[in-house]
Amino acid sequence: MKNWKRSSLLGLEDLSKAEIMTILETAESFISQKSNRISEGSLLKGYRIINLFMEPSTRTRVAFEIAAKSLGADVISITGEASSLTKGESLKDTALNVQALGADAIVIRHSSPGSPLLLSKIVDVPVINAGDGAHEHPSQGLLDIFTLRQKLGDVKGKKVTILGDILFSRVARSNLFGLLTLGAQVTLAGPSTLVPLEFEELGAKVTHNLQEALTDADAVMLLRIQHERQSATHFPSLSEYSKMFGLNKSVLDFMKKDASILHPGPINRGVEIESSIADSDKSLILDQVSNGIAVRMAILYLCSNVRKKI
Amino acid sequence: MKNWKRSSLLGLEDLSKAEIMTILETAESFISQKSNRISEGSLLKGYRIINLFMEPSTRTRVAFEIAAKSLGADVISITGEASSLTKGESLKDTALNVQALGADAIVIRHSSPGSPLLLSKIVDVPVINAGDGAHEHPSQGLLDIFTLRQKLGDVKGKKVTILGDILFSRVARSNLFGLLTLGAQVTLAGPSTLVPLEFEELGAKVTHNLQEALTDADAVMLLRIQHERQSATHFPSLSEYSKMFGLNKSVLDFMKKDASILHPGPINRGVEIESSIADSDKSLILDQVSNGIAVRMAILYLCSNVRKKI
Amino acid sequence: MKNWKRSSLLGLEDLSKAEIMTILETAESFISQKSNRISEGSLLKGYRIINLFMEPSTRTRVAFEIAAKSLGADVISITGEASSLTKGESLKDTALNVQALGADAIVIRHSSPGSPLLLSKIVDVPVINAGDGAHEHPSQGLLDIFTLRQKLGDVKGKKVTILGDILFSRVARSNLFGLLTLGAQVTLAGPSTLVPLEFEELGAKVTHNLQEALTDADAVMLLRIQHERQSATHFPSLSEYSKMFGLNKSVLDFMKKDASILHPGPINRGVEIESSIADSDKSLILDQVSNGIAVRMAILYLCSNVRKKI
Numbered sequence: 001m002k003n004w005k006r007s008s009l010l011g012l013e014d015l016s017k018a019e020i021m022t023i024l025e026t027a028e029s030f031i032s033q034k035s036n037r038i039s040e041g042s043l044l045k046g047y048r049i050i051n052l053f054m055e056p057s058t059r060t061r062v063a064f065e066i067a068a069k070s071l072g073a074d075v076i077s078i079t080g081e082a083s084s085l086t087k088g089e090s091l092k093d094t095a096l097n098v099q100a101l102g103a104d105a106i107v108i109r110h111s112s113p114g115s116p117l118l119l120s121k122i123v124d125v126p127v128i129n130a131g132d133g134a135h136e137h138p139s140q141g142l143l144d145i146f147t148l149r150q151k152l153g154d155v156k157g158k159k160v161t162i163l164g165d166i167l168f169s170r171v172a173r174s175n176l177f178g179l180l181t182l183g184a185q186v187t188l189a190g191p192s193t194l195v196p197l198e199f200e201e202l203g204a205k206v207t208h209n210l211q212e213a214l215t216d217a218d219a220v221m222l223l224r225i226q227h228e229r230q231s232a233t234h235f236p237s238l239s240e241y242s243k244m245f246g247l248n249k250s251v252l253d254f255m256k257k258d259a260s261i262l263h264p265g266p267i268n269r270g271v272e273i274e275s276s277i278a279d280s281d282k283s284l285i286l287d288q289v290s291n292g293i294a295v296r297m298a299i300l301y302l303c304s305n306v307r308k309k310i
Numbered sequence: 311m312k313n314w315k316r317s318s319l320l321g322l323e324d325l326s327k328a329e330i331m332t333i334l335e336t337a338e339s340f341i342s343q344k345s346n347r348i349s350e351g352s353l354l355k356g357y358r359i360i361n362l363f364m365e366p367s368t369r370t371r372v373a374f375e376i377a378a379k380s381l382g383a384d385v386i387s388i389t390g391e392a393s394s395l396t397k398g399e400s401l402k403d404t405a406l407n408v409q410a411l412g413a414d415a416i417v418i419r420h421s422s423p424g425s426p427l428l429l430s431k432i433v434d435v436p437v438i439n440a441g442d443g444a445h446e447h448p449s450q451g452l453l454d455i456f457t458l459r460q461k462l463g464d465v466k467g468k469k470v471t472i473l474g475d476i477l478f479s480r481v482a483r484s485n486l487f488g489l490l491t492l493g494a495q496v497t498l499a500g501p502s503t504l505v506p507l508e509f510e511e512l513g514a515k516v517t518h519n520l521q522e523a524l525t526d527a528d529a530v531m532l533l534r535i536q537h538e539r540q541s542a543t544h545f546p547s548l549s550e551y552s553k554m555f556g557l558n559k560s561v562l563d564f565m566k567k568d569a570s571i572l573h574p575g576p577i578n579r580g581v582e583i584e585s586s587i588a589d590s591d592k593s594l595i596l597d598q599v600s601n602g603i604a605v606r607m608a609i610l611y612l613c614s615n616v617r618k619k620i
Numbered sequence: 621m622k623n624w625k626r627s628s629l630l631g632l633e634d635l636s637k638a639e640i641m642t643i644l645e646t647a648e649s650f651i652s653q654k655s656n657r658i659s660e661g662s663l664l665k666g667y668r669i670i671n672l673f674m675e676p677s678t679r680t681r682v683a684f685e686i687a688a689k690s691l692g693a694d695v696i697s698i699t700g701e702a703s704s705l706t707k708g709e710s711l712k713d714t715a716l717n718v719q720a721l722g723a724d725a726i727v728i729r730h731s732s733p734g735s736p737l738l739l740s741k742i743v744d745v746p747v748i749n750a751g752d753g754a755h756e757h758p759s760q761g762l763l764d765i766f767t768l769r770q771k772l773g774d775v776k777g778k779k780v781t782i783l784g785d786i787l788f789s790r791v792a793r794s795n796l797f798g799l800l801t802l803g804a805q806v807t808l809a810g811p812s813t814l815v816p817l818e819f820e821e822l823g824a825k826v827t828h829n830l831q832e833a834l835t836d837a838d839a840v841m842l843l844r845i846q847h848e849r850q851s852a853t854h855f856p857s858l859s860e861y862s863k864m865f866g867l868n869k870s871v872l873d874f875m876k877k878d879a880s881i882l883h884p885g886p887i888n889r890g891v892e893i894e895s896s897i898a899d900s901d902k903s904l905i906l907d908q909v910s911n912g913i914a915v916r917m918a919i920l921y922l923c924s925n926v927r928k929k930i
Contacts, residue, residue, distance in 0.1 A: 041356060046661060048686065059407075062386055066358065066411060069384045074689045076682055089886040097679075097885065100909035101686060265407065266399040289410035351666060369717075372696055376668065376721060379694045575717065576709040599720035 007306040008120040008127040009299050011136035012177040020178055024146050026298035027291070030070075043301055044071035050103040051077040052094070053130070055111045059265065060130050060139070063289075064107050067296035073104075091115055092122055099123040105304055108132075126303035134168045140264055141174025143295040145182065147288045148219055151260050156183035161213045162204075163245060164223030164272060166195045171264050172223060176204055189213030190245055210245055211254050219260040222247065222272050238271055248274040260284050317616040318430040318437040319609050321446035322488040330488055334456050336608035337601070350607070354381035354614055360413040361387040362404070363440070365421045369575065370440050370449070373599075374417050377606035383414075401425055402432055409433040415614055418442075436613035444478045450574055451484025453605040455492065457598045458529055461570050466493035471523045472514075473555060474533030474582060476505045481574050482533060486514055499523030500555055520555055521564050529570040529594075532557065532582050548581055558584040570594050627926040628740040628747040629919050631756035632797040640798055644766050646918035647911070663921055664691035670723040671697040672714070673750070675731045679885065680750050680759070683909075684727050687916035693724075711735055712742055719743040725924055728752075746923035754788045760884055761794025763915040765802065767908045768839055771880050776803035781833045782824075783865060784843030784892060786815045791843060791884050796824055809833030810865055830865055831874050839880040839904075842867065842892050858891055868894040880904050 003022040012020070030040065049068040053061050061077060068075040078098075089097075091110070095118075098106055105126040108116050113135035120127040131137040145155065152158050160179055166172045166188045179186050186204040188195050189212075200206050207213050214220060225241060247261065261273070261282045269275040278285065313332040322330070340350065359378040363371050371387060378385040388408075399407075401420070405428075408416055415436040418426050423445035430437040441447040455465065462468050470489055476482045476498045489496050496514040498505050499522075510516050517523050524530060535551060557571065571587065573595045579585040588595065623642040632640070650660065669688040673681050681697060688695040698718075709717075711730070715738075718726055725746040728736050733755035740747040751757040765775065772778050780799055786792045786808045799806050806824040808815050809832075820826050827833050834840060845861060867881065881893070881902045889895040898905060 048690075058388060062388060063411065065386060066384070069386075070358075074686070076685060076689075078678060078682060090889070093886065093889075096906055097909050100906040101682065102910065102913055266403065269400070269403075286406055286410040289407050290412065293412055368698060372698060372721065375696060376694070379696075380668075576713065579710070579713075596716055596720040599717055600722065603722055 004302045005306060007125075007303050008116070008129075009138055009303060010116050010120060010127065010129050012138045012141050012174045012181070013136065015178070015181065017181050017183075020142070020145070020181060023142055023295065023298050023302060024149065026302060027142075027146055027294040030294040030297045031291070040070055040297070041072040044068070044073040044104075044304055047071070047073035047104040047304060048102050049073045049075050049105045049107065049300065050098050050101065051075060051079075051107045051130075052098060053077065053079045053107075053109045055109050055131070056080075057109050057131070059289075060109065060137075063292045064128075064130060064139075064296050064300075067293050067300055070293065070297055071301060073300070076101075091118060095119045095122045099125060104307075105300060107300075126300075126307055128299055128303065131170055134170055134173070136174045136177075137170040138174050138178075139292070139296050139299055140171050141178045142299070143288055143292040144171075144175050144221060144262055144264070145178050146291045146295050147262060147284050148260070150287065150291070151284060152218055154182075155179060157185065158218045159185045159187065159216050160219050160221065161187040161189055161217040162221045162223065163189045163210075163213060163247075164194070165225060166190055166199060166223070167193075168226075169223050172221075175221060176202060180204070187213055187217065191241070210251065214251065214255045214259075216256070217259055218256065219262060220247070220255070222261065222263040222267075224264060224266065225268055225272050242271050246270075246272055246274065247277050249276070252277070262288060265289065314612045315616060317435075317613050318426070318439075319448055319613055320426050320430060320437070320439050322448045322451050322484045322491070323446065325488070325491065327491050327493075330452070330455070330491060333452055333605065333608050333612060334459065336612060337452075337456055337604040340604040340607045341601070350380055351382040353611055354378070354383040354414075357381070357383035357414040357614060358412050359383045359385050359415045359417065359610065360408050360411065361385060361389075361417045361440075362408060363387065363389045363417075363419045365419050365441070366390075367419050367441070369599075370419065370447075373602045374438075374440060374449075374606050374610075377603050377610055378417075380603065381607055381611060383610070386411075401428065405429045405432045409435060414617075415610060417610075436610075436617055438609055438613065441480055444480055444483070446484045446487075447480040448484050448488075449602070449606050449609055450481050451488045452609070453598055453602040454481075454485050454531060454572055454574070455488050456601045456605050457572060457594050458570070460597065460601070461594060462528055464492075465489060467495065468528045469495045469497065469526050470529050470531065471497040471499055471527040472531045472533065473499045473520075473523060473557075474504070475535060476500055476509060476533070477503075478536075479533050482531075485531060486512060490514070497523055497527065501551070520561065524561065524565045524569075526566070527569055528566065529572060530557070530565070532571065532573040532577075534574060534576065535578055535582050552581050556580075556582055556584065557587050559586070562587070572598060575599065624922045625926060627745075627923050628736070629758055629923055630736050630740060630747070630749050632758045632761050632794045632801070633756065635798070635801065637801050637803075640762070640765070640801060643762055643915065643918050643922060644769065646922055647762075647766055647914040650914040650917050651911070660690055660917070661692040664688070664693040664724075664924055667691070667693035667724040667924060668722050669693045669695050669725045669727065669920065670718050670721065671695060671699075671727045671750075672718060673697065673699045673727075673729045675729050675751070676700075677729050677751070679909075680729065680757075683912045684748075684750060684759075684916050684920075687913050687920055690913065691917055691921060693920070696721075711738065715739045715742045719745060724927075725920060727920075746920075746927055748919055748923065751790055754790055754793070756794045756797075757790040758794050758798075759912070759916050759919055760791050761798045762919070763908055763912040764791075764795050764841060764882055764884070765798050766911045766915050767882060767904050768880070770907065770911070771904060772838055774802075775799060777805065778838045779805045779807065779836050780839050780841065781807040781809055781837040782841045782843065783809045783830075783833060783867075784814070785845060786810055786819060786843070787813075788846075789843050792841075795841060796822060800824070807833055807837065811861070830871065834871065834875045834879075836876070837879055838876065839882060840867070840875070842881065842883040842887075844884060844886065845888055845892050862891050866890075866892055866894065867897050869896070872897070882908055885909065 003018040107128045109130040113133035116129035192208045313328040417438045419440040423443035426439035502518045623638040727748045729750040733753035736749035812828045
């Protein structure tokens with residue numbers, strides 16, 4: 001692939017426009033071939049992909065498993081902090097062991113920002129970041145952008161609002177980097193405690209006013225309110241959040257008629273989004289899930305191919 | 311398959327005799343081809359089957375995994391109520407997400423009766439009920455009937471006694487429906503608190519007398535005493551149950567010499583069945599386990615083929 | 621394979637030199653074919669291997685999974701004592717059920733010494749011991765010996781020291797049996813509470829003096845200090861152990877320059893081994909992990925082939 005030279009995908013912050021487009025176009029090719037699953041199933045035949053999920057996750061892990069199997073690879077998922085693979089062991093030792101098991105690629109989720117980067121310096125095989133603390137979640141960012149482009153076409157100049165708990169969100173960060181690189185205008189919105197003005201330095205507009213955030217938006221990306229993680233100081237109450245920043249019918253009044261709504265799931269119906277809106281044709285939520293398979297297939301395929309050539 | 315038009319299997323209550331026979335004959339064909347596993351392994355090649363087990367289960371889940379893999383399908387098992395796939399999510403949202411992940415069929419176990427039916431109305435792909443509360447467990451019923459027919463031939467007119475905790479048993483219900491449809495005479499037996507007379511309305515004979523239950527029986531299906539679930543009001547004590555309704559050597563005296571014994575496992579040796587009887591040649595318990603693979607292959611194959619034609 | 625007639629691998633105690641060499645040479649052939657993973661992938665195509673891990677394990681289970689998949693087999697892993705497969709069930713019933721599920725081979729880890737032997741008497745399919753209490757861990761012993769031979773060549777006459785908690789170590793026992801059979805001179809070393817003199821009856825030298833243990837050694841096999849399992853009576857404190865028996869730079873002074881260091885992992889850096897030594901070129905620790913795949917492929921392949929011929 002002429003525009004893809006990386007054997008690891010650690011985040012979207014460093015990717016060029018051409019690189020992002022290469023992933024999206026490769027994913028597109030997998031979707032258009034959907035009727036022909038069996039031929040895809042030989043692209044990574046004989047490959048051994050190890051999912052190293054050291055933070056709980058079902059959705060992302062399952063999506064990577066399906067993506068790898070769809071390419072014909074063998075997948076081994078190692079989950080749980082309590083895993084004896086990692087007991088009393090540094091991340092470095094775990095990484096070296098996983099490589100010694102013959103991994104052809106490692107997909108890692110870890111609570112520490114930067115752990116995929118660390119891994120990629122230790123092992124010789126592709127490292128795919130499946131979420132590292134509050135840093136990045138590049139496959140989620142890419143599938144969100146892929147889904148946006150399916151609806152809006154080129155996102156250049158389009159207005160995209162990311163709404164919610166921006167402060168600790170790796171999803172927001174990956175989307176922000178990717179969208180800005182593709183030329184979108186990004187607004188970050190939410191309570192001032194969760195969306196500090198400092199984020200403007202990254203190139204986005206910041207607002208704490210919902211109407212201002214939504215009026216011109218071509219698309220709104222909601223983030224899941226992780227109420228189990230919120231500390232009292234940042235976050236007053238679910239019902240207060242819902243009243244001030246939840247997407248409900250009265251909010252629709254000041255949104256564009258054809259604005260799209262995205263959400264990484266699982267959605268809290270009645271909290272960040274009203275049930276009827278989640279089920280309306282504005283919602284691209286299930287498209288995101290579907291596209292997540294093709295996007296992850298593209299990531300695994302591109303990174304594995306770079307390595308093969310070495 | 312001329313007699314099979316369903317893309318989902320929700321229970322045995324609604325199946326016609328022809329439909330049940332189609333499943334059993336398809337399973338039979340898988341068993342007779344047993345020597346040729348590799349050719350079976352292409353029947354569902356490229357299929358993606360998602361096991362959604364929202365209630366603990368090892369046996370049934372593993373059997374469905376083996377059945378799916380034996381047909382060449384990719385299997386993804388999602389287990390546990392605590393799964394982040396389902397955290398704070400309705401069953402409907404979970405179902406839509408699983409479909410969006412590209413499932414070609416969903417095998418579901420859930421504690422709520424009717425949840426597979428609900429799912430089948432939401433998603434477009436085959437839904438296989440792997441046990442829904444106290445409602446039905448059709449694959450277990452079918453494998454039991456398959457095993458009975460291996461031993462007895464046609465079950466029409468044969469006398470089958472189901473013995474134990476009928477009240478809350480999905481296994482008993484699925485067997486009852488299937489056996490009656492095939493023309494067997496079914497007796498439900500056990501303590502009066504667990505086997506109410508009202509069950510006669512379903513077409514079975516009810517008795518609380520063990521000798522009466524067993525004297526004429528061609529086969530006895532035991533149910534596992536789930537002592538951890540029994541409430542004090544329905545169930546006095548294990549030893550009392552064992553004395554009154556356990557299968558022991560003295561009970562054999564008033565059973566037919568060639569009567570067969572079935573049990574869905576795991577057996578409580580010394581409670582519902584004496585150890586030596588479980589190991590005798592009367593016992594079809596391990597045949598049930600083996601046949602469970604072929605029967606589940608048949609279910610997955612038939613339902614998937616109906617969908618393909620659409 | 622002319623020198624291999626066993627369908628089960630229960631331990632190294634009973635294996636002849638020719639048998640051990642057959643496994644090691646078969647493993648060697650898998651490693652030299654490493655570039656051609658796809659052709660290996662048809663050797664056990666259509667096989668169903670069931671991993672029955674009734675004691676927690678990630679490393680060994682994952683290695684067996686990878687080995688089985690690399691040979692093209694389907695693998696089903698059943699883990700956890702709480703598994704409903706085994707609830708209220710004897711090991712015998714579990715084994716019969718796993719066989720009835722159509723297992724072509726069973727890999728078992730169990731806390732009770734002798735349980736793989738028991739299993740092998742109950743079922744007709746190959747049983748591979750993946751660790752049974754303090755008895756044996758033959759695949760670990762074989763991969764250790766394989767790794768030693770890669771470095772030292774023929775181990776006949778070579779001096780190998782096993783250092784640590786010998787008393788309860790199945791790894792030590794399997795290595796001892798295998799190494800003695802191949803003609804190595806084995807020294808068992810560690811605190812007197814963990815390395816009783818009685819072990820000399822097995823054919824090894826016993827010493828509680830570190831310098832004596834290491835001076836002539838061509839290789840040192842460390843054992844993991846399982847501090848969470850040690851009872852106070854056998855084991856004073858981690859720091860005391862580390863000071864007296866840990867491998868640190870000052871210890872290197874009285875070791876042979878080209879002595880090798882092995883460890884079954886995960887290593888406790890700073891306890892049984894100093895970090896810089898673990899990362900030095902003396903260390904064969906990651907080779908052990910890699911070789912573990914090929915050795916387990918050899919075990920699965922050889923035992924399965926014997927059964928096929930029956």
